[in-house]
Amino acid sequence: MSDVKRPRYSAWKLLTQGFSKKPWPKVWEHHELQSSYDVVIIGGGVHGLATAYYLARNHGITNVAVLEKFYIGSGGSGRNTAIVRSNYLTPEGSRFYDRSVKLYEHLAQDLNFNVMFEQRGHMTLAHSDSSLRTMRWRAEVNKLEGINSEVITPSEIKKLAPFLDITDHPRYPIHGALWHPPGGIIRHDAVVWGYARAAAALGTHIHQDTELTAIDVDSGRVIGVQTSRGPIATRVVINCTAGWASLISAMAGVTLPITTRPLQAAVTEPVKKFLHPVIVSGSLHTYVSQTSRGELVFGASVDPFASYSTRGSLEFTTGLATHVLELMPAISNMRLLRQWAGLCDMTPDFGPIIGPTPADGFYVDVGWGTYGFKAGPVAGESVADMIANGQPGRLIEPFGLDRFEKGTLTAEKGAAAVGH
Amino acid sequence: MLLIQCPHCGDRNSDEFTFNGEIVPRPDADADPATWRRYLYMKSNGDGWQTERWFHVSGCRRFLRVERNLDTNEIRDVRDYGDPS
Numbered sequence: 001m002s003d004v005k006r007p008r009y010s011a012w013k014l015l016t017q018g019f020s021k022k023p024w025p026k027v028w029e030h031h032e033l034q035s036s037y038d039v040v041i042i043g044g045g046v047h048g049l050a051t052a053y054y055l056a057r058n059h060g061i062t063n064v065a066v067l068e069k070f071y072i073g074s075g076g077s078g079r080n081t082a083i084v085r086s087n088y089l090t091p092e093g094s095r096f097y098d099r100s101v102k103l104y105e106h107l108a109q110d111l112n113f114n115v116m117f118e119q120r121g122h123m124t125l126a127h128s129d130s131s132l133r134t135m136r137w138r139a140e141v142n143k144l145e146g147i148n149s150e151v152i153t154p155s156e157i158k159k160l161a162p163f164l165d166i167t168d169h170p171r172y173p174i175h176g177a178l179w180h181p182p183g184g185i186i187r188h189d190a191v192v193w194g195y196a197r198a199a200a201a202l203g204t205h206i207h208q209d210t211e212l213t214a215i216d217v218d219s220g221r222v223i224g225v226q227t228s229r230g231p232i233a234t235r236v237v238i239n240c241t242a243g244w245a246s247l248i249s250a251m252a253g254v255t256l257p258i259t260t261r262p263l264q265a266a267v268t269e270p271v272k273k274f275l276h277p278v279i280v281s282g283s284l285h286t287y288v289s290q291t292s293r294g295e296l297v298f299g300a301s302v303d304p305f306a307s308y309s310t311r312g313s314l315e316f317t318t319g320l321a322t323h324v325l326e327l328m329p330a331i332s333n334m335r336l337l338r339q340w341a342g343l344c345d346m347t348p349d350f351g352p353i354i355g356p357t358p359a360d361g362f363y364v365d366v367g368w369g370t371y372g373f374k375a376g377p378v379a380g381e382s383v384a385d386m387i388a389n390g391q392p393g394r395l396i397e398p399f400g401l402d403r404f405e406k407g408t409l410t411a412e413k414g415a416a417a418v419g420h
Numbered sequence: 421m422l423l424i425q426c427p428h429c430g431d432r433n434s435d436e437f438t439f440n441g442e443i444v445p446r447p448d449a450d451a452d453p454a455t456w457r458r459y460l461y462m463k464s465n466g467d468g469w470q471t472e473r474w475f476h477v478s479g480c481r482r483f484l485r486v487e488r489n490l491d492t493n494e495i496r497d498v499r500d501y502g503d504p505s
């Protein structure tokens with residue numbers, strides 16, 4: 001582990017380091033690309049880095065490279081709206097995401113890095129009878145999995161979010177909500193950096209500015225990869241590239257049921273704290289939370305057409321403003337500071353794709369659509385487990401690529417389409 | 421804003437259209453379920469130029485064949501779906 005020591009962070013350290021005027025020590029080392037690795041992970045987002053961390057920590061597999069073509073967290077992991085929850089619609093989905101919430105609850109301790117997980121509660125509004133019915137269904141599925149999730153009435157909503165109009169005046173009146181106290185928001189960059197730092201400290205090589213350009217497959221088996229910095233021999237390649245998943249899989253001759261769509265989000269100027277829980281409205285295609293700095297973060301549904309471009313659009317902003325003001329007319333004078341887009345790897349059933357592929361040694365952890373940041377810990381843990389044990393475990397078994405040919409899709413759309 | 425040059429209606433904003441995705445050849449009616457599922461779900465989802473189908477829902481209500489670059493959103497060809505490509 002040579003000269004890079006894992007720096008410790010504390011109030012005392014901040015003070016002394018601040019006065020010393022010396023640069024902070026490097027958090028991880030730059031490595032030359034080795035000619036071979038046991039495992040090569042493509043994509044330096046939360047999924048790739050968490051997989052590297054759990055491979056090292058839980059299984060002692062450290063001869064591992066994470067290849068990132070740009071910088072870590074430059075994909076969806078640095079662009080999401082950081083909502084974490086587990087109140088999904090299917091038993092397999094709820095169970096899976098719940099494990100992630102549990103891992104997130106201890107992540108700051110595990111990584112010795114403050115990830116600022118704030119479990120403020122997650123509220124999905126129902127504006128119609130049919131959505132109230134879906135919520136009751138979700139709540140029941142959730143409870144069976146031991147997840148704190150319940151349907152609440154407008155007067156209970158008013159107590160949790162006083163500025164919401166619960167009268168029947170709005171065009172889409174609020175009939176009730178699905179209330180999920182363990183849900184909340186997290187600091188996404190800190191999760192990415194925390195995993196990277198911890199994985200690097202355990203011996204993993206994180207190669208930024210290193211683009212995968214080809215995958216070498218010999219008689220149906222992966223034998224190596226080509227990168228912008230040279231070739232690597234390896235027998236295990238894990239595709240953790242989300243929006244770019246189809247391009248990487250095509251290099252191994254694997255076709256995926258994925259369409260890449262941009263998803264946009266926006267943030268306002270900071271104001272005094274007035275909004276505690278995360279509020280989602282499926283009917284209004286929007287959701288909002290207030291960061292600890294006071295900004296309102298808004299998101300919506302994916303852009304209406306496929307693209308690899310991350311350009312924002314005026315249609316998004318005007319649509320967002322219309323919907324958000326329907327929900328909270330009082331904020332009409334607030335200014336938007338920024339809007340941005342990230343790429344989402346949408347699957348037909350709104351479930352992820354995790355597991356082996358027809359190319360031996362080529363694994364995928366993709367299909368994260370608009371909801372995959374929260375899954376980083378559980379996916380990383382499960383994929384590491386699968387690599388170490390040779391087969392997918394119970395939690396990820398329902399999400400194999402072969403489900404699309406077998407016709408055993410999961411049906412998560414009702415709980416995943418807007419409320420990321 | 422993405423402008424689509426509808427051959428029937430002229431330049432229109434993309435929000436007048438619905439996007440139907442990349443054009444994949446349809447299997448024979450008697451193909452087995454696995455082939456049909458592949459047709460339904462599997463996508464090449466490549467970057468660069470793609471031939472795709474759009475429906476001009478708030479205009480002429482015709483299906484269109486559009487060639488669009490997925491990296492830049494540039495459109496280089498739009499024709500009626502029934503016209504020879």
Ligand SMILES: Cc1cc2nc3c(=O)[nH]c(=O)nc-3n(C[C@H](O)[C@H](O)[C@H](O)COP(=O)(O)OP(=O)(O)OC[C@H]3O[C@@H](n4cnc5c(N)ncnc54)[C@H](O)[C@@H]3O)c2cc1C
Pocket residue numbers: 042043044045046047048067068069070071072073074075076077078079080081082083084210211212213240241242243244248263264265299340341342343344365368369370371372373374375420
């Ligand atoms: C606006 C927005 C809001 C969202 N909100 C939420 C939310 O609230 N909650 C939630 O759970 N999820 C949310 N998501 C989804 C979430 O961001 C993603 O599902 C998640 O970050 C995917 O993580 P990842 O590690 O799989 O991929 P990414 O973080 O996208 O990482 C993939 C990496 O692969 C790299 N890469 C690509 N090609 C190559 C190559 N050839 N060689 C090397 N590297 C390559 C990319 O540069 C990228 O860094 C949101 C997404 C967006 C865009």
Ligand SMILES: [Zn+2]
Pocket residue numbers: 426427428429430476479480481482
């Ligand atoms: Zn037209």
